[in-house]
Amino acid sequence: MTRQNRMIVALDIGGTKIASALVDDTGARRSPVSRRPTPRDGEGIVRAVIDQAAAAKERAERPVDGIGIATAGVVDRQGRVVAATDLLPGWAGRDLAGDVERALGTPTTALNDVHATAVAEHALGSARGLETALIVAVGTGIGGAIVSRGRLAHGRTGLAGTFAHLPSGLDEGRRCACGEVDHLEPYVSGPGMQRTYRNLSGVDTRLEQIAHASRHGDALAGEALASGGRLLGRWLAHLATTLDPDAVIVGGGAAGTGDPYWSSLRQCFAESAYGPVREVPVRAAALGTDAPLVGAALAAVGALTGSIPG
Ligand SMILES: [Zn+2]
Structure with a gap:
């Protein structure tokens, strides 16, 4: 039996758009990237992330193993946003990974978007x-x-x-x-x-x-x-x-x-x-604009398998 790749819903929360796509554990994108406007308040952003992740899970051809989220702001090891600038008003203090995991019942990892980019560039790009x-x-x-x-x-x-x-x-x-x-x-x-x-x-x-x-x-x-x-x-x-x-x-x-x-x-x-x-x-x-999505997926895989990404 051949091993099936783990499938991750990856999201990237930016100041203007939330991008989402299915990404497998090799970092390969398995669906087109969908982009929606970022709401202007923290509660709205979490709701939008949950909606977008749920839609991506439904589109997946088989069950999704995890959710990986890259976001602007400082994110602690538990996936909570501990600080954010005015680019994302009301974002600091959100239990991002916890809220999404509780809503969708899928293991969820969240990290800073440039940290996610670094994971991707180190695995597959210029820092390989x-x-x-x-x-x-x-x-x-x-x-x-x-x-x-x-x-x-x-x-x-x-x-x-x-x-x-x-x-x-x-x-x-x-x-x-x-x-x-x-x-x-x-x-x-x-x-x-x-x-x-x-x-x-x-x-x-x-x-x-x-x-x-x-x-x-x-x-x-x-x-x-x-x-x-x-x-x-x-x-x-x-x-x-x-x-x-x-x-x-x-x-x-x-x-x-x-x-x-x-x-x-x-x-x-x-x-x-x-x-x-x-x-x-x-x-x-x-790796271009997909790098945070790829890195978020690889970080989620790392959390599922107990390996440390990067
Ligand atoms: Zn400053």
């Missing part, structure tokens, strides 16, 4: 097989994760690798989604670079448009992207000098903007890192 890696995602917010000894580092509270709320060293008074001012996130995130471009050019537009303008010779667009890349590169160098990883992996929407973002990031990384850490490769993430 590495002993130590720093993995960051730059999108609407910024997130990070650490793989150490070949495993995802969770930290005491679930915060390990999160570097969004370190001081940027800049003093424009930009408000961070956490409520403080001049943290890294409001400068380095996609909206942060949009704001830099607006300050330089007076034009308010999306990151993809800024990248497009830069490719067509708009020097101010190039400078907005390069300044985000430089600041991120400097901080990644500080973090890498502490961690001494085998590689630094950068994903999310900003990573898709090409040069001058990447050239500035890599140059600033090399200039700011200490000694041999200058040689640490800084690579693009391999």
